[in-house]
Amino acid sequence: MTNALTRLAATIAARKGADPESSWTAKLLAKGPEKCAEKFGEEAVEAIIEAVKGDKAKLTTEAADVLYHLLVMLAARDVTLQDVLAELDKRAGTSGLAEKAAR
Numbered sequence: 011m012t013n014a015l016t017r018l019a020a021t022i023a024a025r026k027g028a029d030p031e032s033s034w035t036a037k038l039l040a041k042g043p044e045k046c047a048e049k050f051g052e053e054a055v056e057a058i059i060e061a062v063k064g065d066k067a068k069l070t071t072e073a074a075d076v077l078y079h080l081l082v083m084l085a086a087r088d089v090t091l092q093d094v095l096a097e098l099d100k101r102a103g104t105s106g107l108a109e110k111a112a113r
Contacts, residue, residue, distance in 0.1 A: 019091035
């Protein structure tokens, strides 16, 4: 599972300094972190709508868009997938209730 995400994160990182006319990712990143966050939010809402409707195929497509736009948003703020995975590793074995109470 993480292989696809790792490859995607690497592609996004490689496009970070690219010409905005050369790729959608470069174009998004050139617009800044705020635009990347806005696009992530739009995609998240679309995924929520499909989850509520119960359309598995459309939810799958929207979930892929959410993951892509999450990684773009993270890259815009210099947060890597490895940073996020390390945080998840720290939480492994901890009850969600305990983790939330510790914040």
